[in-house]
Amino acid sequence: MSFSKLGVRTLALGYLALLLAAPVAMIFYRTFEHGIAPVWDAVSAPNAVRAFWLSIEIVAIAVPLNTAFGVGVALLLERGSFRGKALLGMLVDLPFAISPVVVGLALVLVYGKTGWFGDWLIGHGIQVIFSVPGMVLATAVVSLPFVVRETAPVLRELSTDAEQAAATLGAGAWQTFRRITLPAIRWGVVYGVVLTTARALGEFGAVSVVSGRIEGQTQTLPLYVQGQFENFNITGAYASAVVLALLALATLVAMNLLTRRTRRREAI
């Protein structure tokens, strides 16, 4: 290997190690410094368990929502022709550009007590802000672009020949989508779902604003970690952080196994 190649490789790996590997490794190290028992106590504390399930609940709602919406918008952007297409494309990227805290505040302005829909919502007994619906909304907004942005390029590359062939064979729009288009773009969708899930699990800023951070009620796992840290419960914070990291890792591994198995079956 040439000297310069070695140099580039060392630099890249060193950068990753300093920024990513070392801090994550430190968290694991500090968590298990005093053995398993205190860690287990920390993660099985009622509020920690509640935070865990709340995170799962929010992800379970927000991710399917964004998947359906994302595939739909990607289809519109790549296959449709209508006025305002460029505007739609820009709007989709907006959550990337806006700070999550601002997203949270904006949601409060619209759905909060004094917001646009505030009176109507109160009148119908629906609480959005400081409760789960608001947190789902916030999570959905900040993780909205991933599925669109991962799916659209795959659709763009995909020739419309196969879809047209399906049409000449008698397939309607929905059948063509489900049997032809979706299987062809599914790796893009899957990757988008993985990124959406990871982002949704880890979301802090927007959720923090709309949740009100009520302990044992509206604390997701990241909020719980932050809360424990602020209360100097270092073991609790680290232990929950590890749970969060493992959840994200499990998502990645699950998707990886899934795609690998189907890929082999199809021998593409």
Added chain:
Amino acid sequence: MAIEVRNVSRRFGEFVALDDVCIRVNDGALTALLGPSGSGKSTLLRIIAGLETPDSGEVRIGERVVTDAPARTRDVGFVFQHYAPFKHMTVHDNVAFGLKVRRRPKTEIRARVHELLGLVRLEGLADRYPSQLSGGQLQRMALARALAVAPRVLLLDEPFGALDALVRAELREWLRRLHEEIHVTTIFVTHDQEEAMALAEQIVVMNRGRIEQAGTPRELYESPRNEFVMSFIGPVNRLGEASFLRPHDIQIMPYATGEGTEALIERVVHLGFEVRVELKLGDGRDVWAQVTRESAQELELHEGQILAVRLPEPRVFA
């Protein structure tokens, strides 16, 4: 089923793809749409299939006006230039697709797919994926897929365009025999005049969105209506503005006979049975003549030789 296209026009922005086109294809016929790229032949085929909509005009399949009918209701089999395989499905599932969409019973589907794979000679490959097939096999799979639903008409867009010469000739022959067997009204698009001549009963010559001439291969060759058809169908020498000569009509004789006009051989190209002789005439014009291998040997044709040639009356288009 007969196909009729009446006064169809189609523009793409400024580009006129089809300009008031009318054609009629008889039930059971094998027809070629022949023309250079950009002549509108593929657009016409796609309009018949319902994959493109005309700006004006009417399309009929059988007695039915299908101008505004969506593709899926037209009962056409369409074979795409690049086959458009469903890559995530096996050969079997590709062929079965149209039947599954029509919710036919499983046993019927299995029997029909088996029958079709036999017809296109892909019996052993039912469980393969398209990525494991050669170009010729993909082509035949696409054909089986289109035929599975027993379409009223079969449309093929440059069916042999992406194949190498040998497979091409073989598939062409095979398609001709298949058509004799199943007799479904078939239109195929090609830019290869030899392919059109070899395969089609009727050829529609297109150029710049218009129909130049339609007829049997023989009619087009022997009595072309204009210079475009003359120069597109069969080999040709251009003598003047609009005067043409077929290379095989040029007669070559030894110089000594004293007949004809003199000509100098610039090049002799051996193409097997046919020999191509490039000549410079006494008046400076370049022509080429097509002679058989035997007569080339007899006359001992070689570069730099001086000969006598007799030119028939050229065909002149006003």
